Amino acid sequence: xxxxxxxxxxxxxxxxxxxxxxxxxxxxxxxxxxxxxxxxxxxxxxxxxxxxxxxxxxxxxxxxxxxxxxxxxxxxxxxxxxxxxxxxxxxxxxxxxxxxxxxxxxxxxxxxxxx
Amino acid sequence: xxxxxxxxxxxxxxxxxxxxxxxxxxxxxxxxxxxxxxxxxxxxxxxxxxxxxxxxxxxxxxxxxxxxxxxxxxxxxxxxxxxxxxxxxxxxxxxxxxxxxxxxxxxxxxxxx
Numbered sequence: 001x002x003x004x005x006x007x008x009x010x011x012x013x014x015x016x017x018x019x020x021x022x023x024x025x026x027x028x029x030x031x032x033x034x035x036x037x038x039x040x041x042x043x044x045x046x047x048x049x050x051x052x053x054x055x056x057x058x059x060x061x062x063x064x065x066x067x068x069x070x071x072x073x074x075x076x077x078x079x080x081x082x083x084x085x086x087x088x089x090x091x092x093x094x095x096x097x098x099x100x101x102x103x104x105x106x107x108x109x110x111x112x113x114x115x
Numbered sequence: 116x117x118x119x120x121x122x123x124x125x126x127x128x129x130x131x132x133x134x135x136x137x138x139x140x141x142x143x144x145x146x147x148x149x150x151x152x153x154x155x156x157x158x159x160x161x162x163x164x165x166x167x168x169x170x171x172x173x174x175x176x177x178x179x180x181x182x183x184x185x186x187x188x189x190x191x192x193x194x195x196x197x198x199x200x201x202x203x204x205x206x207x208x209x210x211x212x213x214x215x216x217x218x219x220x221x222x223x224x225x226x227x228x
Contacts (some may be wrong), residue, residue, distance in 0.1 A: 042119070043159075043204065045217075048215070090159070105161075108158045
């Protein structure tokens with residue numbers, strides 16, 4: 001599947017490192033999302049971008065910094081993370097903006113481990 | 116805040132039996148209810164969804180029912196097969212959050228052959 005791609009697929013980083021996660025969608029969608037998936041917890045919405053404008057920040061710590069240069073690309077910049085930030089980070093996109101009920105298509109995720 | 120409750124958290128069935136997963140939501144204005152399947156190490160994928168103007172929707176062995184009065188919806192899988200083993204997530208659009216999706220915690224379905 002190539003609709004929504006994410007790199008890297010796996011990332012191990014120390015608490016003092018700076019890294020970035022990348023997401024790209026090839027579906028012509030207008031909205032992109034970052035979710036955090038931790039074991040035995042619901043998917044947590046972190047950020048939403050509509051037409052590359054951020055419309056949602058669900059009280060995410062500032063050590064996570066999103067960037068959306070265009071409607072096809074989404075980044076999540078990471079710095080000074082904590083071990084509890086270890087999780088699967090999923091990117092998703094939808095045709096309509098997040099105020100619609102269009103289907104969200106997920107990428108394969110980045111498995112992040114913070115040592 | 117609004118949340119979606121999903122039960123059971125784990126479900127084991129014998130191959131060929133039916134499986135039912137239930138979700139409840141609290142926002143009476145919710146109008147979109149998708150179900151996602153996530154196999155081990157893979158991305159969540161939409162398997163079926165229902166909108167508030169419909170009470171039931173079916174796609175081959177999968178069906179979803181919606182009871183807006185009681186504010187719950189269910190996923191039904193008939194004639195289960197080993198490849199149905201996965202984690203299933205329900206979600207509901209929550210108007211309080213600008214019609215964004217709020218997900219349930221997931222159900223681990225194991226189909227024993």
